[in-house]
Amino acid sequence: MSAGLRILKYPDKLLRKKAASVKSVGPEELGILAEMAETMYMSKGVGLAATQVGIDKQLAVIDVGEGLINIVNPVIVKTDGSETEEEGCLSVPETAIKIKRAKTITVNFMDEAGEIRHLNATGLLARAFQHEIDHLHGKLIVDYLNPIKKMLIKRRRSGHKPKNI
Numbered sequence: 774m775s776a777g778l779r780i781l782k783y784p785d786k787l788l789r790k791k792a793a794s795v796k797s798v799g800p801e802e803l804g805i806l807a808e809m810a811e812t813m814y815m816s817k818g819v820g821l822a823a824t825q826v827g828i829d830k831q832l833a834v835i836d837v838g839e840g841l842i843n844i845v846n847p848v849i850v851k852t853d854g855s856e857t858e859e860e861g862c863l864s865v866p867e868t869a870i871k872i873k874r875a876k877t878i879t880v881n882f883m884d885e886a887g888e889i890r891h892l893n894a895t896g897l898l899a900r901a902f903q904h905e906i907d908h909l910h911g912k913l914i915v916d917y918l919n920p921i922k923k924m925l926i927k928r929r930r931s932g933h934k935p936k937n938i
């Protein structure tokens with residue numbers, strides 16, 4: 774059994790990279806998706822994007838408890854409604870941020886067999902897709918914070934303790 778892939782942590786600059794689109798799903802992509810799924814389950818996450826493990830490909834895995842979805846080149850083509858929920862991220866440990874996202878989405882992507890899928894998702898599944906697609910575009914949950922709160926998170930991450938005055 775492998776130890777899984779190493780998940781990059783905020784503020785690693787590689788998390789800001791926009792992932793390249795995948796031309797076709799071959800053995801390399803299948804191997805990465807399998808390793809990503811294993812890493813996601815070991816980390817008790819419900820989603821993981823290739824950007825988070827330093828791989829420059831539009832690949833992601835999601836399992837919100839309804840089975841594993843292998844995702845290649847996802848694009849949201851329709852959104853409906855909105856919902857604000859607290860969200861965490863394996864790349865931003867011990868941080869929960871309230872984020873307003875579309876409640877229902879239609880997403881197009883290629884699956885592990887190279888078939889184009891059109892999926893309607895709502896609730897946590899819709900949120901997970903939006904979160905992973907953000908990752909593939911170099912966007913993180915901290916980007917939804919205002920600049921002052923973002924600075925506080927950075928300080929805490931670097932071990933900096935603000936002075937008591």
Ligand code: ZN
Pocket residue numbers: 861862863864904908
């Ligand atoms: Zn994340």
